[in-house]
Amino acid sequence: MAALSLPYQVGAAAVLAVVAVVACVHLGMVFLHVAPSNTLTRQHGRAVDEWIYPEFEQNWKLFAPNPLQQNIAVQVRAEIRTSDGASRTTGWYDLSAEDGRAIDGNPLPSHTQQNELRRAFDFYGSSHDAAGRPMGLRGALAEQYLRRIVVLRLGRDHAAGPGDVLARVQVRSLITSVPPPRWSGEKVSDKPAYRQLPWWTVPAGKAAGGVR
Amino acid sequence: MSTLAQSLSRGIGKVTESALAPYQSAVIRIGFSGTWLLFLLREFPHRQELYGPDAPWNWDLARQLTENNGAFTVLLWFRGRFWFEAVYVLALLASALLLLGWRTRTMSVLFMLGVLSLQNRSVFVGDGGDNVLHLMSVYLVFTRCGQVWSLDARRAARARALRARGQRLPDRAGPVLWSVLGLALAAVTAAGRLQGEWFVPALLWTVWLGQALWWAAGRRARWNQPRILFDVVGSVVHNGALLVIMAEACLIYATAGWYKIQGSRWQDGTAVYYPLHLDYFSPWPALGDLMSSSGTMVMLVTYGTVMAQVAFPFTLFNRRVKNVLLAVMMTEHAAIAVVLGLPFFSLAMITADAVFLPTPFLRRLGEGAARARARLRRHPESTALPEPRSAGDSEPARVGFPA
Numbered sequence: 001m002a003a004l005s006l007p008y009q010v011g012a013a014a015v016l017a018v019v020a021v022v023a024c025v026h027l028g029m030v031f032l033h034v035a036p037s038n039t040l041t042r043q044h045g046r047a048v049d050e051w052i053y054p055e056f057e058q059n060w061k062l063f064a065p066n067p068l069q070q071n072i073a074v075q076v077r078a079e080i081r082t083s084d085g086a087s088r089t090t091g092w093y094d095l096s097a098e099d100g101r102a103i104d105g106n107p108l109p110s111h112t113q114q115n116e117l118r119r120a121f122d123f124y125g126s127s128h129d130a131a132g133r134p135m136g137l138r139g140a141l142a143e144q145y146l147r148r149i150v151v152l153r154l155g156r157d158h159a160a161g162p163g164d165v166l167a168r169v170q171v172r173s174l175i176t177s178v179p180p181p182r183w184s185g186e187k188v189s190d191k192p193a194y195r196q197l198p199w200w201t202v203p204a205g206k207a208a209g210g211v212r
Numbered sequence: 213m214s215t216l217a218q219s220l221s222r223g224i225g226k227v228t229e230s231a232l233a234p235y236q237s238a239v240i241r242i243g244f245s246g247t248w249l250l251f252l253l254r255e256f257p258h259r260q261e262l263y264g265p266d267a268p269w270n271w272d273l274a275r276q277l278t279e280n281n282g283a284f285t286v287l288l289w290f291r292g293r294f295w296f297e298a299v300y301v302l303a304l305l306a307s308a309l310l311l312l313g314w315r316t317r318t319m320s321v322l323f324m325l326g327v328l329s330l331q332n333r334s335v336f337v338g339d340g341g342d343n344v345l346h347l348m349s350v351y352l353v354f355t356r357c358g359q360v361w362s363l364d365a366r367r368a369a370r371a372r373a374l375r376a377r378g379q380r381l382p383d384r385a386g387p388v389l390w391s392v393l394g395l396a397l398a399a400v401t402a403a404g405r406l407q408g409e410w411f412v413p414a415l416l417w418t419v420w421l422g423q424a425l426w427w428a429a430g431r432r433a434r435w436n437q438p439r440i441l442f443d444v445v446g447s448v449v450h451n452g453a454l455l456v457i458m459a460e461a462c463l464i465y466a467t468a469g470w471y472k473i474q475g476s477r478w479q480d481g482t483a484v485y486y487p488l489h490l491d492y493f494s495p496w497p498a499l500g501d502l503m504s505s506s507g508t509m510v511m512l513v514t515y516g517t518v519m520a521q522v523a524f525p526f527t528l529f530n531r532r533v534k535n536v537l538l539a540v541m542m543t544e545h546a547a548i549a550v551v552l553g554l555p556f557f558s559l560a561m562i563t564a565d566a567v568f569l570p571t572p573f574l575r576r577l578g579e580g581a582a583r584a585r586a587r588l589r590r591h592p593e594s595t596a597l598p599e600p601r602s603a604g605d606s607e608p609a610r611v612g613f614p615a
Contacts, residue, residue: 003440004440004444008437008438012441012445015445019448019452020452023453023455027456027463030459030460031463034467053281054282054283054409055328055346055411055412058347060340060463060468060471061468062468063472063487064468064472064474064478065472065474066475066477066478066483067475067483067484067486067490068490069477069486073491096491096492097491099491103491103492103553104495104496105496106495106553107550108555109495109553110255111258111337111338111339112255112262112337114492114553115338116261116262119336119337119338120268123336137276137277137280138277144273145268145273145336180482181510183507184480184507
């Protein structure tokens with residue numbers, strides 16, 4: 001910088017000041033974004049969101065405040081219209097158990113096995129209210145997404161025979177508590193809890209589920 | 213007062229005259245691009261299901277969401293299968309070339325485009341590892357991460373040697389790459405396909421124009437003053453981005469740690485037991501059972517994790533404690549990679565940790581790698597590594613900001 005003439009030195013100083021300010025503001029915004037709701041975020045939450053979204057969104061509550069203590073299995077069954085016009089309902093397919101088997105002994109689990117269904121079901125849960133009504137655009141998108149995943153997976157499991165059509169699908173979750181460690185002396189109910197979603201009609205032509 | 217002014221001016225001199233931490237920035241360049249490269253290769257058979265136009269999260273669903281949140285993705289510019297395949301392959305290629313440090317700045321931009329495009333296209337298939345890569349791919353664009361351990365450094369050394377003899381190293385690839393990418397950017401902008409918020413398009417245009425100015429200033433002798441100014445700007449931006457990367461790593465640990473303190477399971481010392489028994493995070497159930505067979509062991513790991521995460525940012529003020537904790541964190545992430553089945557998340561976190569590694573250690577690592585390569589090739593004269601342009605990298609590393 002010393003090798004610069006005065007006007008260029010002023011320019012360099014200005015750049016230094018701008019970079020310093022932007023870096024500090026950015027770090028401040030990220031801090032407020034990851035911090036719990038507080039006085040500043042209540043007053044300036046909109047400014048923080050404007051800065052952070054969409055590209056600097058982040059969530060580092062890794063297994064915090066508490067790790068998940070339940071296994072949430074997503075299961076699906078289908079109503080199938082056979083080629084002779086009859087209709088039958090399949091048994092429940094445990095798609096999470098399929099994921100679990102694919103992950104077992106796998107040093108490099110794929111996002112398709114570890115994240116796709118698990119996070120889609122999370123997304124569905126977080127975009128629907130307690131009564132199961134979709135909340136806004138995200139609710140509608142989540143329902144289509146989950147439906148498309150289960151249709152794809154039913155196709156892979158050959159739920160519908162040749163010539164049959166998937167007419168409707170129904171998803172349920174089976175929640176089982178992880179048994180507490182034996183040294184803790186805690187007692188947790190080992191009875192699974194079910195949550196059943198409504199039947200969804202599979203639009204004509206979508207029964208193949210897209211990707212094979 | 214005068215000592216304050218002195219140290220201030222020393223500090224300003226330091227951040228303006230050179231791009232600091234050449235080895236650390238090279239390590240994170242290699243680490244993040246390598247992680248993404250391995251991830252893309254691993255998911256290659258599943259690419260259609262994750263990011264393809266007919267994926268469960270299909271093109272229409274993705275478009276509705278991104279129109280709503282303004283996220284940037286080139287995958288929504290066109291719908292066809294060919295476009296998707298091309299983008300996936302280009303993302304692979306950009307990661308590989310960034311890893312090698314070929315045209316590092318341009319590749320860092322293309323690498324960022326690949327990461328943002330795929331991740332923003334299907335946000336709901338990602339996890340913490342994707343999140344780290346997403347942020348770091350943007351930050352890397354602002355760094356001079358090819359000063360060492362790169363093809364660019366090798367070419368710069370050759371150019372310097374030629375210049376000493378009064379010759380020039382001709383550069384054809386640079387202008388061609390710049391023109392092609394500029395044309396593509398102009399075409400996409402003119403066609404109105406650049407979607408998303410202003411930030412990424414503005415960044416693309418800024419880097420493109422900046423490269424033209426840098427190139428022009430390097431060619432004209434009369435442009436000596438602007439050239440020095442651009443060099444200062446490059447260094448200042450690099451140093452600012454490096455500060456942001458380091459602070460981001462601290463924020464990750466601080467957030468993870470401080471939220472855990474509030475959790476009852478982290479307080480009663482059983483927290484680590486639970487993820488080991490989740491079906492989605494237990495690829496080796498027997499290993500999990502073994503690790504959780506002792507309550508004391510689980511308690512020690514549980515408390516140790518929280519303490520290490522909370523303490524990490526503060527240990528940066530003491531070089532020795534920082535290095536010990538760094539080793540602890542890297543070991544823990546290596547264990548997480550295997551035990552919880554999160555290899556790419558762990559690799560990304562280990563890379564983020566690596567920005568704090570001391571320079572002497574990294575230099576030894578580099579020399580060891582060069583020797584190993586030379587032995588393989590039986591070319592003993594090629595053991596010398598390209599040196600960074602900046603002076604002062606032989607100084608002992610400083611805490612947090614190793615020279």
